Amino acid sequence: MPADAPSTRESFRRILPITTPAPMARLPGRVWTDAEWERIRRGYRAYDMDEKWNVFTEDDVVFLHRSWKGFGVFEATFAPVGGGGRRIVSAVVEAGRGGLHGSSADYDCLMLELVLSGVVLGEPATELRRQLVEVVRQAPGAADASAGAVRHSMLGLRSGS
Numbered sequence: 001m002p003a004d005a006p007s008t009r010e011s012f013r014r015i016l017p018i019t020t021p022a023p024m025a026r027l028p029g030r031v032w033t034d035a036e037w038e039r040i041r042r043g044y045r046a047y048d049m050d051e052k053w054n055v056f057t058e059d060d061v062v063f064l065h066r067s068w069k070g071f072g073v074f075e076a077t078f079a080p081v082g083g084g085g086r087r088i089v090s091a092v093v094e095a096g097r098g099g100l101h102g103s104s105a106d107y108d109c110l111m112l113e114l115v116l117s118g119v120v121l122g123e124p125a126t127e128l129r130r131q132l133v134e135v136v137r138q139a140p141g142a143a144d145a146s147a148g149a150v151r152h153s154m155l156g157l158r159s160g161s
Contacts, residue, residue: 007043007056009063014070015054020096021075025105028113031085036121037078044120052156053119064115067156074112088112106135114155129155 009015032040043056046067054065064074076091093108110132118125132154133147 006041007045007054009056009058011043011045011056012054012065012070015063015065016070016072018072018075018092018094020094021092022095024074024091024093024108024112026109027088027091028109028116029087030113030117031081031087032078032116033085037086040078040116040120046156050152050156051119052154053115055115055120062116064112074108074115076112076116104135107132110135111154118155 005011040055040062041057044053046052046054049068052067054067054070056063060078062074062076062078063072064076065072071094073094074091076088078086079089081087091112093112110128114125114128114132117123117128129151130147133145133151136154137143137145
């Protein structure tokens with residue numbers, strides 16, 4: 001697949017749907033510009049095992065899957081905002097699969113925005129990354145987790161960055 005071709009469901013070897021969808025209690029408040037929406041709409045494909053996410057869009061719904069096993073984690077529906085841009089108006093998160101995701105409303109909201117901003121758009125997202133580490137460290141047994149380990153295990157690396 002050419003590097004500039006949009007990612008589609010068919011672009012990926014293994015895509016598994018969310019099995020236990022739970023509506024997200026919190027949604028990112030960010031309004032993505034029209035240019036950012038076009039980039040998100042094109043998706044993202046992990047090219048090595050250090051990358052953790054595959055992303056594709058169908059109509060106004062963005063599907064975010066873990067790259068290694070293909071598990072669906074988030075489905076976010078976008079809608080236009082008056083004056084331009086788009087925002088997430090509803091989203092579901094996988095609540096099953098052993099609680100891998102959906103551990104808290106804060107975590108889910110941060111992860112969704114971070115994958116879109118940091119992975120798909122390639123933004124530094126420094127403040128969101130800092131917040132993610134704080135949220136993860138609040139979990140039992142994770143207080144001493146290194147920031148680098150948290151970011152890598154949750155977000156992975158992004159090719160070319």
